[in-house]
Amino acid sequence: MSLYVDIRKKYKNFQLDVAFETQPGETLALLGASGSGKSMTLKCIAGLVSPDEGVIRVNGRTLFDSSARIDLVPQARNVGYLFQNYALFPNMTVWQNIAIAWRPPAGAGRLKRRDALAMRAAAVDALLARYELSALAGQYPVQLSGGQQQRAALARIYAYEPEALLLDEPFSALDTFLRENMQAELKRNIRGYPGDVVLVTHSRDEAYKIAGRLVILDEGIPVAEGPTKEIFEDPKAAQAARITGCKNISPIRKTGPSTCFAEDWGIELDAGREVLEGHRYAGIRAHDFVPEEGPNSFEIEIDDVVEGPFEKNVILRAKGQGGPGCRLWWIVDRGASVENVTLLSVRPESILLLR
Ligand code: ADP
Ligand code: MG
Numbered sequence: 001m002s003l004y005v006d007i008r009k010k011y012k013n014f015q016l017d018v019a020f021e022t023q024p025g026e027t028l029a030l031l032g033a034s035g036s037g038k039s040m041t042l043k044c045i046a047g048l049v050s051p052d053e054g055v056i057r058v059n060g061r062t063l064f065d066s067s068a069r070i071d072l073v074p075q076a077r078n079v080g081y082l083f084q085n086y087a088l089f090p091n092m093t094v095w096q097n098i099a100i101a102w103r104p105p106a107g108a109g110r111l112k113r114r115d116a117l118a119m120r121a122a123a124v125d126a127l128l129a130r131y132e133l134s135a136l137a138g139q140y141p142v143q144l145s146g147g148q149q150q151r152a153a154l155a156r157i158y159a160y161e162p163e164a165l166l167l168d169e170p171f172s173a174l175d176t177f178l179r180e181n182m183q184a185e186l187k188r189n190i191r192g193y194p195g196d197v198v199l200v201t202h203s204r205d206e207a208y209k210i211a212g213r214l215v216i217l218d219e220g221i222p223v224a225e226g227p228t229k230e231i232f233e234d235p236k237a238a239q240a241a242r243i244t245g246c247k248n249i250s251p252i253r254k255t256g257p258s259t260c261f262a263e264d265w266g267i268e269l270d271a272g273r274e275v276l277e278g279h280r281y282a283g284i285r286a287h288d289f290v291p292e293e294g295p296n297s298f299e300i301e302i303d304d305v306v307e308g309p310f311e312k313n314v315i316l317r318a319k320g321q322g323g324p325g326c327r328l329w330w331i332v333d334r335g336a337s338v339e340n341v342t343l344l345s346v347r348p349e350s351i352l353l354l355r
Contacts, residue, residue: 003028003164003196007044007054007064016040016051016220022164022196022213029199029211029228031243037220038200042166045198046081047074058163058196079164080157086149086170088141094152095137099124101159127155131189146174147182154189164196171206183209204245208232216240238281238354246283246352247329254279258348264325267298267318272348283352286313286331291338294345303327305338314338 006019016037022028030038043049045056045063053066062070063077074081088097102120104111111119128134131151141149150170157165170186171179187210190197201207207214207228214231216224216239224231224240235241238249250264254275261268262282269282272295299319306313314330332338 002059003045003198004055004057005041005045007051007056009040009044009049009051014220018215018217018220018222020215020222020225022198026212027190027197027199027210028213028215029201029207030215030217031201031204031207032217033243034202036217038202038217039168041217042081042168042198042200045164046079046166047072047077048081078160078162079166080160080162082153082157082165082167082170086153088149088153088156090141093138093140094133094144095124095128097141097152098127098156098159101156103160105161123159127159131155146178147185150182150186151189158193162195164198165190165193167197167199169200169202186210204243216243218243235283235352236355238283241283241352241354245285247286248284249281249354250325251280252282264323265318265328266321266323266326267296269296269346269351270348271351271353273353275353278355279353281354283354284328284346284350286329288350289330289344289346291341291344293343295348296351297343297345299343300341302338302341307334310334312336312338
């Protein structure tokens, strides 16, 4: 089972040019800032927007191919699109919302109306049971909690057995506590699903928690693709590092085989491995500074300490530096005392070398 996408779409002020392929049994996240083209990509797959050119296939079946003039209507694509607000029909009960999406299985042949209705009722009841919605079958969407609405929307999508499931920022409307519960629940809900899942999100935490594979979009273009953990460990591109949450990124000038000078920060770094021609930036995650003498140590001046509920953000500069972009972010546990720290070091392996 896999989804293959290679499409281009041009608007006056925006250009989408994405290519990716899902891996069997792995949830793929499209991660990017707002306006990076995530929703547009999903809409192209679902058939709500036509790309200018390219190819979209699911399990070898062509949904779109500009050169062969194939552009299936959404109903013929057999992909499930979970909208941001779930788009349940407000005037229908949970039972009716799911029943309306049900289609007879492909191998069922021509069914008598009575048999089709019986088959549908059994299928809807089974879906309700599976999503713990049986007790809510007669309720209307407004009577449901956010979590129940999501389950109903997923059950409705599963009712027509789509070959791919497209989730567009499914948690963006929820508060933090509910969001974390729903993320865990979604992970459980999609575990038994045999098709491909594409999750669109602007949250690196959400992508990390739910998706084994990642495509990072920046202004309509993929800047990183691969296993999620590997991309977080080594984002390779500066935009990808930023989107995975790296707060410190500086242009660099190579000064030796494994060393470079970070121009914004005014410090020399030894990366412990070869700095290549294509490496134009260095990144240091805010958690990766060590407040003691060690490799890459430099004297600091602290400008500001912002206390959060669990962590402190320390905003600092290398001593004597004052140019634009010289600020570095260091994040420590709330309990750590930082006021007397005058020196930080960075392990070579903590230095991201980026293009
Ligand atoms: P995301 O979901 O990543 O936040 P979108 O895919 O919704 O971003 O939009 C990407 C960009 O495409 C945005 O800059 C948006 O303004 C632009 N865009 C979306 N739809 C249209 C359209 N129909 N016409 C012109 N520009 C559009
Ligand atoms: Mg969007």
